[in-house]
Amino acid sequence: MKFITSDHVRLDYEDEGSGYPILLVSGLGMCKEIWRPTKAFLLQNGYRVITFDARNQGASEHTFKGARISRHAIDVYELLKSLSIEHCLAVGHSMGASTMFGYVSLFGRGQLDGLVDIDQSPKMINDETWHYGFKDLSWDEFPAALKMPLGRATAVEIDEATVAAVRQANAQHPYDESANLNFAIDHAFQDWRDIVALMPxxxxxxxxxxxxxxxxxxxxxxxxxxxxxxxxxxxxxxxxVMAEQPVEFNAVLGDFVKKIAP
Known part of the structure; x- marks a missing residue:
């Protein structure tokens, strides 16, 4: 399905199931197909699941416009509004979690009843106040290091069906790292510690x-x-995490959802 943002960018999304809505937000360069095991688990348990490709990723429009976290956060708000969703749980992986931190910075709790962050530190750049950033990235290497290959993201193999779905999506809609570099820089520059501290x-x-x-x-x-x-x-x-160890992750997510969903 297609949705047009207020700045006229076409986003590709899927809206499946019924019941309490859960939004899955992908990481940098990733397509929505990476959520295959998570989506299957949630649908089996009676939830409504919304997945989408961020601008410049997957089947969504590839554009020079809106290469910043704040615009991605607005995209989420507008997509949920178009679906008449006033209450949901958002699950963000990597940059997807940063997008949701940006959402909270702009809209407060907005349409959210809860938020899940999957493997995303609230601050990417290491300095004297923070030692848990992205790899060894410091102000000395920023932003030049982001132009280099990021290296393997996984520690174990992902199931064949998910890998096949991701490969097919990537073949149909190749990701251009260079075209999205400005967004990667904006993502890495952010410091979301205040948002985490005051999470509503x-x-x-x-x-x-x-x-x-x-x-x-x-x-x-x-x-x-x-x-x-x-x-x-x-x-x-x-x-x-959600694709490498889906059983363990789904158990953690399932327990959290039960505390959130009415």
């Missing part, structure tokens, strides 16, 4: 024990920022 809805942060991108100890820092935050390290998982 129930918040769960999940990290992969073997994530090549983030030290899972960032969860401890999140708990210092917000003592109400729930955190969970998923064993033997890399950055794509």
């Amino acid at each position: 809805v129930p918040f769960l942060a999940v990290a992969g024990e073997k994530s090549p991108y983030f030290n899972p100890d960032f969860l401890q820092a999140i708990q210092i920022l917000n003592e109400k935050a729930q955190t969970q390290v998923v064993a033997n998982a890399g950055h794509a």
Whole structure:
């Protein structure tokens, strides 16, 4: 299905199932097909699931417009509004979590009843105040390091059906890293610690024990920022926690959803 944003960009989305709505927000360069195991679990448990490709990713329009987290956050707000969704749980992976932090910065709780962060530190750049950023990225390497290959994101193999779905989507709609570089820079520049500290809805942060991108100890820092935050390290998982260890992740997500959904 297609949705046109207020700045006239076409987004591709899927809206399946019924019941309480859950929005799944993909990471940088990823297509919505990566959520295959999560979506199947949620649909089997009677939830409504909305997935979409961010602008410049997957089957959505590839454009120079809106290469910033704030615009991506507005896209989420507008998509939910177009679907008449006033209450939902948002689950963001990597940059998708940053998009939702941006959403909260703009709209407060808005249409959200809760938020899940999958393997995304609230601050990407390491400095004297924060030691849990993206790999070893510091102000000395920023933004030049983002022009280099980011390296393997996973620690274990993802199931064949999900890999096949992602490969097919990528073949049909190739991702252009260079065209999205300005967005990657904007994403990495942000500091969401104030948003995490003052999160207006129930918040769960999940990290992969073997994530090549983030030290899972960032969860401890999140708990210092917000003592109400729930955190969970998923064993033997890399950055794509929900796809690498779907059974374990779905169990954690399922417990959290039960606390949120009416």
